Amino acid sequence: MERPVILDCRGVWKLYGQNPREFLTRHNGAPSDQDLADNRIIGAVRDASVKIRKGEIFVIMGLSGSGKSTLVRCLSRLVEPTAGEIRFEGSDLLSMSDEELIHVRRKKMGMVFQHFALLPHLTVLQNAAFPLDVQGVDRRTREEKARQMIEIVGLTGREDYYPRQLSGGQQQRVGIARSLVADPDLWFLDEPFSALDPLIRREMQDEFLRLQSMLHKTIVFITHDFEEAIRLADRIAVMKDGRIEQTATPEELVLRPATPYVEEFTRHIPRAKVMKLRSVMSPGVPEASYAGELAGSLTVDAAIEQIDGAAHPFKVVDEEGTAIGTIDARAAIDVMIGRISA
Amino acid sequence: MSEGLVTQVKPATVPGGLLTASRVFWIGLFAVTWVLSTWSFALYKALDARWIIRFPKAYELPLEGWISDAINWLVDDLSFGLFTFRDVTRFISALIEAPYDFVRDLLIDGLMLGQGQQAVEILAPLSWIAIIAIMVGLALYARDRTLALLVGGCFSYLAVFGQWESAMITLSSVLIAVPLGVAGGLALGIAAYRSHKFESMLRPVLDLMQTVPVFAYLVPILVLFGFGPVAALIATVIYAMPPMVRISTVALQTVPEEVIEAGHMVGCRPRQLMWKVLIPSAMPMLMVGVNQVIMLTLNMVIIASMIGAGGLGYDVLAALRRLDIGGGIEAGLAIVVMAIALDRLSQAFSVSQVRAHPDPKLLFYRRYPRFSTVAAIVVATTLAGMFVPAIQEYPEKFTITTGTFWNSAMEWINVNFFDAIEAVKTLLFNVLLLPVKRFFAGIPWAWGIVAVALAAGRVGGWRLGTMAGVMTAFIAASGLWREAMTTIYLCSVSVLIASLLGIPLGIWAGQSARANSVIGVLIDTLQTLPSFVYLIPVVMLFRVGDFSAIVAVVLYALAPAVRFAAHGIRSIDGELIEAGKVSGCTERQILWRIKLPLAAPSLLLGLNQTIMLAISMLVITALVGTRDLGQEVYIALTKANTGQGIVAGLAVAFIAIISDRVVTALARSSQEKLGLK
Ligand SMILES: Nc1ncnc2c1ncn2[C@@H]1O[C@H](COP(=O)(O)OP(=O)(O)O)[C@@H](O)[C@H]1O
Numbered sequence A: 001m002e003r004p005v006i007l008d009c010r011g012v013w014k015l016y017g018q019n020p021r022e023f024l025t026r027h028n029g030a031p032s033d034q035d036l037a038d039n040r041i042i043g044a045v046r047d048a049s050v051k052i053r054k055g056e057i058f059v060i061m062g063l064s065g066s067g068k069s070t071l072v073r074c075l076s077r078l079v080e081p082t083a084g085e086i087r088f089e090g091s092d093l094l095s096m097s098d099e100e101l102i103h104v105r106r107k108k109m110g111m112v113f114q115h116f117a118l119l120p121h122l123t124v125l126q127n128a129a130f131p132l133d134v135q136g137v138d139r140r141t142r143e144e145k146a147r148q149m150i151e152i153v154g155l156t157g158r159e160d161y162y163p164r165q166l167s168g169g170q171q172q173r174v175g176i177a178r179s180l181v182a183d184p185d186l187w188f189l190d191e192p193f194s195a196l197d198p199l200i201r202r203e204m205q206d207e208f209l210r211l212q213s214m215l216h217k218t219i220v221f222i223t224h225d226f227e228e229a230i231r232l233a234d235r236i237a238v239m240k241d242g243r244i245e246q247t248a249t250p251e252e253l254v255l256r257p258a259t260p261y262v263e264e265f266t267r268h269i270p271r272a273k274v275m276k277l278r279s280v281m282s283p284g285v286p287e288a289s290y291a292g293e294l295a296g297s298l299t300v301d302a303a304i305e306q307i308d309g310a311a312h313p314f315k316v317v318d319e320e321g322t323a324i325g326t327i328d329a330r331a332a333i334d335v336m337i338g339r340i341s342a
Numbered sequence B: 001m002s003e004g005l006v007t008q009v010k011p012a013t014v015p016g017g018l019l020t021a022s023r024v025f026w027i028g029l030f031a032v033t034w035v036l037s038t039w040s041f042a043l044y045k046a047l048d049a050r051w052i053i054r055f056p057k058a059y060e061l062p063l064e065g066w067i068s069d070a071i072n073w074l075v076d077d078l079s080f081g082l083f084t085f086r087d088v089t090r091f092i093s094a095l096i097e098a099p100y101d102f103v104r105d106l107l108i109d110g111l112m113l114g115q116g117q118q119a120v121e122i123l124a125p126l127s128w129i130a131i132i133a134i135m136v137g138l139a140l141y142a143r144d145r146t147l148a149l150l151v152g153g154c155f156s157y158l159a160v161f162g163q164w165e166s167a168m169i170t171l172s173s174v175l176i177a178v179p180l181g182v183a184g185g186l187a188l189g190i191a192a193y194r195s196h197k198f199e200s201m202l203r204p205v206l207d208l209m210q211t212v213p214v215f216a217y218l219v220p221i222l223v224l225f226g227f228g229p230v231a232a233l234i235a236t237v238i239y240a241m242p243p244m245v246r247i248s249t250v251a252l253q254t255v256p257e258e259v260i261e262a263g264h265m266v267g268c269r270p271r272q273l274m275w276k277v278l279i280p281s282a283m284p285m286l287m288v289g290v291n292q293v294i295m296l297t298l299n300m301v302i303i304a305s306m307i308g309a310g311g312l313g314y315d316v317l318a319a320l321r322r323l324d325i326g327g328g329i330e331a332g333l334a335i336v337v338m339a340i341a342l343d344r345l346s347q348a349f350s351v352s353q354v355r356a357h358p359d360p361k362l363l364f365y366r367r368y369p370r371f372s373t374v375a376a377i378v379v380a381t382t383l384a385g386m387f388v389p390a391i392q393e394y395p396e397k398f399t400i401t402t403g404t405f406w407n408s409a410m411e412w413i414n415v416n417f418f419d420a421i422e423a424v425k426t427l428l429f430n431v432l433l434l435p436v437k438r439f440f441a442g443i444p445w446a447w448g449i450v451a452v453a454l455a456a457g458r459v460g461g462w463r464l465g466t467m468a469g470v471m472t473a474f475i476a477a478s479g480l481w482r483e484a485m486t487t488i489y490l491c492s493v494s495v496l497i498a499s500l501l502g503i504p505l506g507i508w509a510g511q512s513a514r515a516n517s518v519i520g521v522l523i524d525t526l527q528t529l530p531s532f533v534y535l536i537p538v539v540m541l542f543r544v545g546d547f548s549a550i551v552a553v554v555l556y557a558l559a560p561a562v563r564f565a566a567h568g569i570r571s572i573d574g575e576l577i578e579a580g581k582v583s584g585c586t587e588r589q590i591l592w593r594i595k596l597p598l599a600a601p602s603l604l605l606g607l608n609q610t611i612m613l614a615i616s617m618l619v620i621t622a623l624v625g626t627r628d629l630g631q632e633v634y635i636a637l638t639k640a641n642t643g644q645g646i647v648a649g650l651a652v653a654f655i656a657i658i659s660d661r662v663v664t665a666l667a668r669s670s671q672e673k674l675g676l677k
């Protein structure tokens, strides 16, 4: 059942300041807060370990300045980690030559940026085709591929616009098209929707989920917005001051926070938004009349209207469509109003 | 942030009263200087110590001789085995001369085959109609009809008023110097962007290149490359390149980090990153640099007419020497017209536009109608020009000359206003010029060094103080103390007047949109004009001397004072002014208590620019007979004395560098005080 690990990052440090490497060895690879402060060194990422599995949406969540961007840049080697080990599809990312790295980035990685990072002198079409242009793909082929991507992100008709003629949401769609045009396996998104208005943000999140249901990429998604994290994530890593506090599913994070910081963070999150039917159902399916079937991976919040509106309970089914339990309106409402009997 | 707050509060909480330490220092320094200046001559007489007012000859640095010897050695003796230094300069000359000759042939001379008498013209130069058509086409492409009308009008003016040939000579120089300056500047800028070490090595060189007066490097170039257009072109490129280097570096540095990361993430190689990501993203700013190069090139091409560039600059220079008022103004106006056309055109190119992609199914002339029309005109006029001389060359009998008009206008002004002008001149001379001149001229060199070091040290710390002291000592030890003091006197009077005129204008422009539109046009035009042009009316009206020089310098250096003041006023946070209004301030109180203090850093930066422009213009006013360092350089130029030229040039550069550092330090500290940085 466990899917293979695509990106394996162990004990990664990124320090800014004078002679960070030497500083790290001097403190046996584990300097304390005090050591950092005494040496005027910023610990942007501290001893971070994450395993990213094929096809999952892995969200890194934390307040501004907690080191999310630095971590994701270490994972793509835009930033050279001070210490640690990163393996991508089994090979050592940090020891790759420039040439190998260029190859990996061209074929296997895509990235979306917070402020879109579009090239101002290129049209939408040319921006979307840019990664292929860099690879030397001929014009016809790359523009055809770019047109497909533009269609997928819903910008057909705007191919000849320049970035400055588009709204923020549209610009980010171009950014997404560009990051996907070379068909990468691993997709990084650094706060892709943070620069957008709340309404647009919501729309883009739906769009993102729709895309992922089509494309099945392995995704590392950065956000500072916990609601966004729980909406999108299969698993979440919570960061604070450069350290990863806890890595878990949204549900676990809310139900079993590992540190006071995570608890503080998750306290105001309505449980119905994270609890899956799978974990609140009554196991076993006795003979009775049912209103229908619901996927166990749905959250209570997403299913409540259906459950509450029906005269009978629902069957809960797993990924293969086998019924594994039942849920009725009362159980669901208990979760909604926090009257949970665990 | 919090650190900034603490330092910001400290000075304000020191109980001051009228006699703060800082005031005591400045008043004391001034008082001592004034006393020494006033009685230095008496002191010298009383003590019979001539060294007080004159740096002892025996200790003067023999730098002039050394530099001249070094250059002579370079030119006469240096050999790299297979070839000599002379060969290198000849090679560079040839490299520049070939394209220059080609452009000149294209624009004026016509392509020739064969030598001397036997030469046959194989292709006539472009007809005047064709050149105007090309310019109009470029304007249409870059912006719109209004610009096309302006540019077309400007070039037609050159034809109709009989300045065509000289203008085309100048244009040829511009067409060669600009690509060289842009390419060289961009290359150095890229290198500086890539390597911090290179950047920090380059920075002082650029500082020096931008502060050494233009005449000073005309001298060695003249010695190395001989009199002629090539030497002029080399001087021009050297002069016009530094801003391009700086702008390129900054432009590349301001490309957002994310865009560069996006480039890396799509797998760009270093070269792809530079040419496909960095440079295109930096393009709007790079075009600002190109505009700068064009304007500086034009400015310098005209000054370089002194070492053989020919063209409009030469016409002005010749007219000034003949005191031919009409001719001077005519050629001067032609320069103005050309400067405006080139400036607006290159600015239009720097504002990037959205261009529709032409439908590739259409025929060529349908896809590119403007290009096709211009090409058709060029071909047609070239063919027709073979048979109809009027198409080839603007017919002389239709040219209009305004020379006599200007002559009589000047005469009329001189007859009717001579007394008035003379009265103003005398008054200003007695009230302002003479006292300031006496004050500076009287300062004994030894105290001058100390005073400069103290003042600079007080403002910018001991490092700056030491540097300023050493530089001032260099000036004294070169035996140029008196000339340097004259330069400082002329400069300070000019800057004072320019600030008194410019700052109120700027404040006015900053507060009223209507005033801004008028003043803006005026200042734009003033800034577009090559420095040389300012000399013409000034000499016509006030003849030669300090007064003329000051008027020309004020006009030239006015623009930054206005600009920065307007900018400073405009960029004040609107809420602060509203807060003032709500507290019941009158308009006048808002201006004096809120706007001016907050605009202070901006005003200081404007002052800095004003000083820099004033110094660079002062050197050129040597042509109207000042007795300062500029004159020293100019004399060196006429005698081709490299040592003298470079030493005096360095002295000017040092004055500029000291004042730049001091004023910048002041601006920075005032910014910090306001918590702006
Ligand atoms: N190039 C850098 N030099 C010095 N400090 C940096 C640099 N980049 C990031 N930092 C610091 O590292 C910390 C983490 O930054 P970042 O990863 O951008 O956080 P986030 O993306 O979570 O907002 C911050 O304190 C930031 O100031």
Ligand SMILES: [Mg+2]
Residues within 6 Å of the ligand: A068, A069, A070, A191
């Ligand atoms: Mg970030």
